[in-house]
Amino acid sequence: MLNVRPPKGQALDQHAKKSVRVLVVGNPANTNALICAKYAPSIPRENFSAMTRLDQNRAQAQIASRLGVPVNDVKNVIIWGNHSSTQFPDVRHAVATINGQEVPVYDAIKDDAFLKGEFITTVQKRGGAVIAARKLSSAMSAAKAACDHMKSIWQGTADGHFVSMGVFSDGSYNTPEGVMYSFPITIKDKAWTIVKDLPIDDFAREKMDATGKELCEERDDALAVCQD
Incomplete structure (x- = not known):
């Protein structure tokens, strides 16, 4: 680290x-x-x-709290792009287990305005909010996320699960090449693979392009x- x-x-x-x-x-x-x-x-x-696992963990926690389920019952939240205030927390492909049944998060929450507004900005600005409250950056939550990240690399991802990591972009999802971009990732034998062919709507496209632009500038x- x-x-x-x-x-x-x-x-x-x-x-x-x-x-x-x-x-x-x-x-x-x-x-x-x-x-x-x-x-x-x-x-x-x-x-x-x-590491964008900290952002993923924060996003999962928000969704779990909203639904009243354990954090581990929410999977496949995606953090696209940069670990910054331009990152795009995306739950369009996320699933929550509710009463033993897997339900798409969008169908479970039924609040498009929240998922496209407050949810995103809260995750984007969480690091700043922690610093404002503690006068220090996050410590235990960042350490936990680093452990989660390395555990996924060493043990792999379960079938049907993916995690978010900043990795070298190969241009997948029309992202800029030559930057380290956060994608949905599966891992097997310590090798990561970008999850392919997830549908991307116009809202997501705009957010993904904005964070990609920032990465190119950086x-x-x-x-x-x-x-x-």
Whole structure:
């Protein structure tokens, strides 16, 4: 878990096993992960990821609270894009277990305005709200999310479940390549795969494009000050 500057990537390149898995938490996490990987070219770039699991956990908790179910009974919440205030928490594909039955979250909540408004902004701004309340950033919740992230890498994802991770974009869902973008991910044998072919509506498209634009701007700014 690194607040990455080029020397840290270089240190990994020189001294770490090439099978190392690198989770970047320090903000801007997505772009820090990108720069870390740039300076560790001998390590497969698939071994680098940025943490958006904290945002996923926060989004799941909101939905669970709204429905009055345990957090573990909500699955497949997606965080698209950047670990920042532009991220897009998406529950269009999420499912909740209610009275033993799996129900789409949208059908269970029946409140489009909430899911497209307050729900999204609360997740986007939660980090700032924690800092305002504690005068410090989140600690235990971030540590828990890091543990969840690494547990998913080591143990894989269950059938029918996916998790959110910032990984190198291959252009899936018309996202910009060359950035570390958070996608829905499945994991098997410590290898991640982007979940494909989920339907994306116009509302989601706009949100995904906005966070992708920010990631491109961050990348360009970071590369402009890095020296090979």
